[in-house]
Amino acid sequence: MSHAPNRSQHRRTVAAVAAASALLVAMSACSTPAAGGDPAEAAPGVTDDTVTIGTHQPLTGPAAAGYSSISAATTAYFAYLNENGGVNGRSIEYLVKDDGYNPANTQTVVRELVQDDEVFAILNGLGTPTHTSVLDYLNQNEVPDLFVASGSTSWNQPEKYPWTFGFNADYVTEAEALAQYADDEFAGKSICVLGQDDDFGDEFIEGLENVLGEGSLASVQRYSVSNQDVVAQIGAMQAAGCEVNMLATVNGFTALAIGTAAKLGYQAKWMSSSSGGDYVTLAGFLGEAAPVLLEGFVTTNYLPYAPGNEWDDLFRQINDEYNDGAPFDGNTVFGMSVGYLFAEALAKAGENPTRQGIVDAITSGDLVGNGLVPLSFGADSHAAYKGVSITTVADGVQDFIGVTYVSDGSGGVEPFDGDAVPLENDGLPTS
Amino acid sequence: MSARTQTPRPQTPRTAGPLTTSIRAARPGASARRPTSRLLATALVLTLVAIGATFLLDPYRNYQFALIAATFCATAGLTLLIGLTGQLSLGHAALMAAGGYGYALAANALTDAGVDGVPRFVVSLAAAAAASALLGLLLGLAAARLKGPYLSGVTLVLVIALPAFTAVFSGVFRGDQGVQIAYDGVPPALRTLIAVEQWQAWVAILVAAAVVTWLAVLRNGPAGLRMRAVRDDETSARLQGVRAGRVKVLAFTASSIAAGAGGAVLCFVTQSVSPGAYTLAFSLLLVVAVVIGGLGSLLGAFLGSIVIVLLPWVIQTATGALDLSADAAQRLTGNLPVLVFGVLLIVVTAAWPGGIRAALPKRLRTKRMPRRGAPPMQTSTVAAAEPATVTPTAAPRHPDPEPRTSPAAEPIPTTTER
The missing domain is CATH 3.40.50.2300 (Response regulator)
Incomplete structure (x- = not known):
């Protein structure tokens, strides 16, 4: 065993350890959590202008x-x-x-x-x-x-x-409103749902069942955003005889679902969460056939x-x-x-x-x-x-139909007839 | 396998068979223990330096450091798998995901049972290692029977199937949303000293250090020797009494445990695991990291990990500074890094077939060479995050593990042509 390399090895080890320790001490300020926070000091991201x-x-x-x-x-x-x-x-x-x-x-x-x-x-x-x-x-x-x-x-x-x-x-309220509307307008029809396979879909389905009753959905289908194909789901809904289809889908998948149904020659009433229910966006996906495919399409909105x-x-x-x-x-x-x-x-x-x-x-x-x-x-x-207003598409125009629901706080919705918030000061808020 | 029944005591004579003894004999005075102890010392120093470095970094840089450490676990395993046994895995992201899900599911179960803190971390990490080891073992059993594109194909399928798998079993894996876990804060004793990102970087560094040191020990020991023997000439390795199939399966399993540890660290750092983190692109990037860094080299794997974690961020920051139109910037986002990776891969393989590692100054590369006369075999000391000490005088049977001589090198360019 020769000693020279060991000693140099040893020296280097000592040097490295010393350096590391020095770093530990000297730099501890650098990544240390901010102490307390001086109230007079500006918040992160805020400067004078x-x-x-x-x-x-x-x-x-x-x-x-x-x-x-x-x-x-x-x-x-x-x-x-x-x-x-x-x-x-x-x-x-x-x-x-x-x-x-x-x-x-x-x-x-x-x-x-x-x-x-x-x-x-x-x-x-x-x-x-x-x-x-x-x-x-x-x-x-x-x-x-x-x-x-x-x-x-x-x-x-x-x-x-x-x-x-x-x-x-929230999706629960939204689904409750849509379910209430479907219950009022399309009583007796078979209602189904296609939901995203995350909390979006889960909560939407929960809202539907709050109003329609547990187990009342004729078919519950889920899709995953990473898979751009819903033929299996739409086919299953068609086979289950679904007449009113609720969608807890993002815009792209709303269009995909309706487009897939059209390809399968399957006609149904489509009702969607506002998250995937914007007519202009959907029309962009569906192209020229949009006015026909989306006629009567029901969704909600809470914005003017x-x-x-x-x-x-x-x-x-x-x-x-x-x-x-x-x-x-x-x-x-x-x-x-x-x-x-x-x-x-x-x-x-x-x-x-x-x-x-x-x-x-x-x-x-x-x-x-x-x-x-x-x-x-x-x-x-x-x-x-905690409330939404129902919209429908007629002749390629999406508009409110004057039916607004707010959550009653106990798993249902009640009609709302208050006024929308008026525009003030050209949309420039004042304190 | 039938050989086992014919030979009553297969283990001992095989490991100490003619191949290994002759190689051991060729290293005069080199007892098996000293390199290991030196390796451990080096690993310790490097770990301390890395931990010290976290004090120099701000929280976001520490977060990136933790990502690099997690990626390093996987690339270290992969570089040994490809470099030492010549088995090309394109599915290491899926093995990381196995570790991530193993960690998340165990952590959630433990949280429900009221366990938290260090015990939860350690048990979850063990679960991650077990999950990835199991998957790696199964995959390795198939892999040992396959070669070249067929092996790559099998591993590729794994990573492609991951999103579908999590969607089908979404009750457990929660589909695209993935599994969330409880937040692990800084231990109270350290709370005034370090921020949470730094703490996470520490954990990531410690796990990476443990994993990589273990891989280095494995590689320097008889197992590593058998792996190289199988890679270079499977038939003659078999003739020497090396059980090629078993060696390959072992290598695959070890490699997937390393990947699983990386996935567990990622899960620890981000408190979640989802299939979106382990895409095909990421899986191929792991291979790119290994090739760019230098096949078979742990230092190369580390450098490659830095490249794949930081390059997209650097490019995004650079394009953000360029003041492009929103449309052009949007088109560049996500696409430019892919382009740059492609160019980088071509340039590196053309200029330095041994990877970035080979482009480093020689002194740095061979720092860990024993000073008194290089051992004739290239199986000498390798430190954690240190290069393979490639000796020009390597025995003909074991040429240096650079891509052009490695059988694994051939399929790699084709992955970039895809």
Whole structure:
């Protein structure tokens, strides 16, 4: 055994260990959690003249075609807002990251937004499976997780997730409203459901059964977003003699389901969650046959997307001016409504917004929004809309039919005849 | 297998058969123990350095570091599988997923049973290793009977079937949404010192260190020797008394345990496992990492892991800084990294057939070479995250494990042509 190499080995080991220890001590400040947090210090993402927020959206992948226009619309609304002075003198910077509707990507891009870009809040993260994967992370890090673009009831857990707030009317309420409508209009028909194989589908089916009774669905089919083929499911529904088909599907799969049924020569009444029920988007998928295939198509909405509505008019103007005149559809209204609600919450959070401050502003219950039914945010509710209005398609035009339901809080819905929120101050929130 | 019945005491004489003894004899004065202890010391130092490095990084960089460590587990297993036995697996992502699901399901069961903290982590990790070992064993049994494209095909099927499998058994695997697990925070004792991302990086580094050190020990020991013997000439290995089938299955199982540990770490870091994280593209990227880094080299696997984790992010950051139109940026997102990986693979294999590792300064590559006279065999010390110490004087039977001489190298370019 020669000693020379061992000694040099030894020396190197000592040096390395010493270096490592030195690093441990010297650099412990670098990655140490922020101590306490000085209240006078500005919140992350907030400077004297900007507020930076971020989102995760499916700009590519299976859900892109149905939803990629939402963040563009939100960005356009913020451009309009910033041009008109922003909120309390701060302009809003909206960072949009693509997650391809893949939960694994969502985790990465959201961490990037929070840790690297140091956003003030995450706004309108889209998707049930995707956002579920960052729910714990955002709440552990106490990042405001505002107005999630999904109707899952997971977002409405104030005790467990105090930083998370939903935006969509939840799927249970939506399904209850559709089931009630189907029960009233198509009594005695055989009702079936095609649902996404995650919480979206589960909760929608739960809502249907709340109203129609357990086991009353003639056929329950599930699909997976990663498999672009629903022939088996639609075939099974046809074989089961389904006459009214409920869809808990994203836009692309609503179109796929209806298109597949048409190919199979199968005619039925189609009713869809608002998440996959935007006529213009569906028409983009279905092409020239859309007016025929979608005639009588029933879905819900809780936002003022109707020709002639004052909000609708304003959003169309903003879309022309700040969004290069992109096709105007339900997603545009959705995206801009989200932007408006965030601006309202930020304005209510005061001159010097903090993360806790904006959460307090939302739970105060003072937010108004721009919905057809009142917002239900409060100390013990993190859900935005607990009601929906029914829409149908007639001659290629999707419009409300004047039937609005709100949740009765006990597994059913009741008719609502209150007024929609009127437009104020050109859609520029004031504190 | 029939040989077993004919030979009453097959084990001992075979492992110490002519092949191994002659090789051992060719390393004068090199007892089997010293390289292992030195390897462990090196692994310890490197682990400490890595842990020290986490103090230099901000939380997001630590998160990326943890991803690299998790990926390193899988690529280390894969590089040994391809480099040492010549079995090409395109389905290592599925083996990672097996580990991830094993970890998540065990963690959730333990959470329900009221177990948490370190015991939950350790038991779940063991479950992950068991799940991936089982899948790897089954796959290895098939793999040992297959060669070339047929083997690649079988492993490929596994990763393609993953989303469908999770969708069909969505009661357990929760389809595309995947399985979520409870959050593991920083232990109270460390809470004032480090942030959660750094803690996760530590865990990832420790698991990776354990896995890779184990692989290095395996590779330096008699098992590694038998693997190389089987890779280079299966027939003559059999003639020497090496049970080729068993060696291949062992290699496959070891490799999948490493991949499963990587999947478990990913699950630990992100608190979830879903089929979307283990796509075909990711599976092929693991192979790309191994080839770019240098086949058969653990250092190469580490470098390759860095490349596949960081490159997409670097490219995205770069395109984000370019101020492109929204349409162009959207078209580049996701597509550009694929293009760059393709170009990188071509350039690396053309310029340095031994991978990035071979492009490193020689001093760095051969740092771990024993100073007093290189052993004639290339089975000398290999440190965790260190290169294969390739000796030019390697015996003819065991040429250096570079891709062009390895039988496994042939199918690889075809994967990039796809």
